[in-house]
Amino acid sequence: MAWWQKATVYQIYPRSFQDSNGDGIGDINGIIQRLDYLQNLGIELIWLTPMYVSPGRDNGYDIADYYHIDPIFGDLTDFERLLNEAHKRGIKIMMDMVVNHTSNQHHWFQESLKGKDNPYHDFYLWRDPVDGQAPNNWLSKFSGSAWEYVPALDQYYLHLYEKSMPDLNWRNEHLRAEIFKMMQFWADLGIDGLRLDVINNISKDKHFPNDTFQTPSDDGRNFYTNGPHVHEYIHEMYEKVFGPNQFVTVGELSSTPIDEAIRYTNPAREELSMAFTFHHVKVDYTGGKKWTLGAYRLSDLKRILSDWQTGMAAGGGWNALFWANHDQPRAISRFLDDGQYRDQSAKLLALVEFGLQGTPYIYQGEEIAMKNANFTAIDQYQDAESINAYHQMLSDGIDEALAIKILQQKSRENCRIPMQWDQTAHHGFTTGTPWLMPVVHDNYSVATKIHEPSSVFAFYQKLVQMRKTMPILIEGDYQLFEPEDEAVYTYQRHLDTETIRVMANFTGQTQVRTMPNVKEVLMDNYEQPQFDGQQITLRPYEAIMMRV
Structure with missing residues (x-):
């Protein structure tokens, strides 16, 4: 049994966790201030969402420099101190890593713009126009075409996400070597693992065929999700980085079936430790579409969770268990009752999760029953995906009031409001103005709940300890x-x-x-x-x- 199979992971969204210098943005020194709190909770591994240098078009998932910490969070010296202080407390650190794409501000992409003969041009997926149009009909996850035209080169580059986030060309062995070198840099600093963002999208069908659009998921993903060489690439990562450094790794594997997830996570294949899959958090997608005011059936939720429980176990795979994260709304607001039965709902979700097989993840604030942001106007949002979706809904004929209701239910910014530490101004998150402002002052916080014997926090504490001592929950x-x-x-x-x-x-x-x-x-x-x-x-x- 690997140590991470009985451990509990705590996800930190640094921008919203704890600000130490009053600029309204959470930072590394703020995380260090709260390590004793996390040790008290009993967690053994922290997952940090990206803190690299970034223009922030996708809140850090658009990386412009893989080797440096963005100054809004601190610097490498601060990060090394975080590693040391966490390790002193028996807590390991897993960094988020994005290698499907970079920011268009990255040195590699800036070089690729200089000409087709530039060696960095092939680090990205450039294609010539087809009949004066984009190379195919693939859609971006952030709305619109997945291709952006550059007149100076008379070529399009692929961006499965925001247009400022061009996709990398994993067929290029020099690119792969640069990625492995960069990962080893962080390993040498002392990190304990990697969470790999949209890692199952790194291998694209080299022919770039059109998709059929017969179903909502026929948007191009049939030709890049779990693509032709993805397992080869990840096994190469394992051989070069993960294995030698004894990393714990989790892959974000959206739109991945069970048999594929087993291939990613069966230890004999030497790829990943565990799989993040999202079928259960798409259970309220009406007709498979996210941006709808959806409801869910418990029977569907149970079926999905159960299929993954039995299927992964039968094939030797391993699940990452979660209800919410930085990309998902708060589960108590989404699936249960964040009002009268707020504490009971939070505890129910914790108990159901921790009783399943897999490694449980706590997203910051779940342990004190934080709920959705419930923003009431589009100007309260900063998330590009949510803003783009809002305007797309309006152009599709959905009225403004309904579009806001849909965002209140589905936007990932629901879970990004700052962590609620106490009942002072801005919940003790910052002495300045928070980068993302909550609508109301919630009376739930660490200070008001942590000492209650029957609190949600205490409930999580007990579950975390049970996972460490009860083999039945693991095996x-x-x-x-x-x-x-x-x-x-x-x-x-x-x-x-x-x-x-x-x-x-x-x-x-x-x-x-x-x-x-x-x-x-x-x-x-x-x-x-x-x-x-x-x-x-x-x-x-x-x-x-x-x-x-």
């Missing part, structure tokens, strides 16, 4: 009960002679179900479970873990 078989039950999610884990059952009521109504033969209640998000003979009564958003 146990998974079984789903009552798959068509639209109110209660019931599943079981079994290892040798031990069996644990989880029951979670995803509704605001009391539910009565048949009670298993309970030996011991391990966790419950209410004071006392309600058993009556052969029945268990689950109160609104109640979740219980039992040894049976």
